[in-house]
Amino acid sequence: MKSSSTSFKAACLFALAGLGMGIGMAASQDHSLMPAHAHLNLLGWVSLFLFGVYYRLHPALETSRLAMTQIVVWSVGTTFLTVAVAALHLGHTAFEPVAAVSALLLFGSLGLFTVLVFRSGSPAQAATRVMTAAE
Numbered sequence: 001m002k003s004s005s006t007s008f009k010a011a012c013l014f015a016l017a018g019l020g021m022g023i024g025m026a027a028s029q030d031h032s033l034m035p036a037h038a039h040l041n042l043l044g045w046v047s048l049f050l051f052g053v054y055y056r057l058h059p060a061l062e063t064s065r066l067a068m069t070q071i072v073v074w075s076v077g078t079t080f081l082t083v084a085v086a087a088l089h090l091g092h093t094a095f096e097p098v099a100a101v102s103a104l105l106l107f108g109s110l111g112l113f114t115v116l117v118f119r120s121g122s123p124a125q126a127a128t129r130v131m132t133a134a135e
Contacts, residue, residue: 001051001068002055002062002063003051003055003061003062003063003064003067003068003071004052004053004056004062005052005057006052006068006071007049007051007055007071008048008049008052008053009072010044010048010075011044011045011046011048011049011052012040012045013044014040014043014044014045014048014075014078015041015045015120016041016043017044018037018040018041018044018045021033021036021040022037022039025037032090033086033089033090035085035089036083036086036089039078039081039082039085040078040082043074043077043078043081043082043106044075044078044079044082044092047074047078048071048074048075048078051071051074051113053130054113054117055067057108058120059094060120061116063115065073066112066116067116069112070109070112070113070116073105073108073109073112074105074106074109074110074113077102077103077105077106077109078102078106078124080098080101080105081098081099081102081103081105081106083095083098084096084098084099084102085099108112112115
């Protein structure tokens with residue numbers, strides 16, 4: 001499976017969850033979970049979509065195990081951080097360690113993405129490398 005496709009699919013699932021959460025808050029007129037909603041939309045929908053765009057522009061990363069690992073770790077971190085932020089805003093302080101570990105997962109995933117960006121070069125170079133390898 002391609003990294004960009006996986007990232008786009010995960011982004012869409014997070015967008016649906018974020019939209020559902022927003023609709024639920026609007027219907028109940030209880031916006032106490034707005035910080036969790038923001039985390040879900042920005043980390044889940046926006047960030048994953050941007051990762052997907054980058055991977056699509058760099059064909060050499062489309063089948064990279066590291067790129068796929070980055071997406072999976074980011075998705076897991078986003079899920080748990082969103083739940084932890086929601087729980088913390090509802091007064092459940094026991095979720096502080098979950099938030100901390102989730103934030104570290106996201107930090108590690110972004111670090112991995114940064115390494116991939118620095119190693120990949122420009123899109124033109126990446127396309128040339130892929131074409132050269134296939135000849």
